[in-house]
Amino acid sequence: xxxxxxxxxxxxxxxxxxxxxxxxxxxxxxxxxxxxxxxxxxxxxxxxxxxxxxxxxxxxxxxxxxxxxxxxxxxxxxxxxxxxxxxxxxxxxxxxxxxxxxxxxxxxxxxxxxxxxxxxxxxxxxxxxxxxxxxxxxxxxxxxxxxxxxxxxxxxxxxxxxxxxxxxxxxxxxxxxxxxxxxxxxxxxxxxxxxxxxxxxxxxxxxxxxxxxxxxxxxxxxxxxxxx
Numbered sequence: 478x479x480x481x482x483x484x485x486x487x488x489x490x491x492x493x494x495x496x497x498x499x500x501x502x503x504x505x506x507x508x509x510x511x512x513x514x515x516x517x518x519x520x521x522x523x524x525x526x527x528x529x530x531x532x533x534x535x536x537x538x539x540x541x542x543x544x545x546x547x548x549x550x551x552x553x554x555x556x557x558x559x560x561x562x563x564x565x566x567x568x569x570x571x572x573x574x575x576x577x578x579x580x581x582x583x584x585x586x587x588x589x590x591x592x593x594x595x596x597x598x599x600x601x602x603x604x605x606x607x608x609x610x611x612x613x614x615x616x617x618x619x620x621x622x623x624x625x626x627x628x629x630x631x632x633x634x635x636x637x638x639x640x641x642x643x644x645x646x647x648x649x650x651x652x653x654x655x656x657x658x659x660x661x662x663x664x665x666x667x668x669x670x671x672x673x674x675x676x677x678x679x680x681x682x683x684x685x686x687x688x689x690x691x692x693x694x695x696x697x698x699x700x701x702x703x704x705x
Contacts, residue, residue, distance in 0.1 A: 513537025
C-alpha cells in the first residue's frame, strides 16, 4: 500500500519530535512543523492524507491553519491537539473544519486510535479501504444496507450494531481490541460506553447463533474475536 502522509503542526519541540518518531514507527510518513505558517507552506506543496494541528501555536494558530487548509482541500481529515476542553473551544475547532480533537495530555495509543478511525471512514488506502459486504459462516452481511441475512431470514441492524460487526469482520479470526472498538465507534472509552458495547456484543451473539460455527469470543484483557 502507499504510505499514508501526515502533516503535524506542534510548537512544543519535545512533543512534536516524540509524535513524529512514534507515527513514523507506526508506518505513517510524518512531517513535523513548529508553527502554522511553516506547516501551511509545506501543505500547499505536498499531498497529505491527514493533518494533526495544535491549536495554540506561534505565528499562525491551529484554527487559522485549519481554515486555510480547508480552502485548499475541503476533504482532508484534520485532528486538533488542544490543552483546552471548554465547550466553546471545541465548537470553534469544529467550525474551523476539524474532524476530531484530542485533549492534552493524551496517550500515543489514543491518538493512533483516532487517526485509524478517521482514515477508516475517509481513506482509500490499503487496509483502510472500505469493504461493504462480508460472509460470516452461512450469514451474509451488508454494511451499506445494514442487514444480516441467514437463508431467507433478513435482520435489519442498527448503525452501532453494523459498525461493531463490521470491525469484527475486518479483524475476523484475530483480536479486535476493546479500546480500539470503543474509540472507533463510541469515540470515548469511558465506563458507560464500555458497558454499552458489551450489550451490543451480546446482541450480535444472539443474531449469529443460527450458525453454530460462528462465535464471538472474549479475549481476556484485550477484546473480542469473531470466529467462523
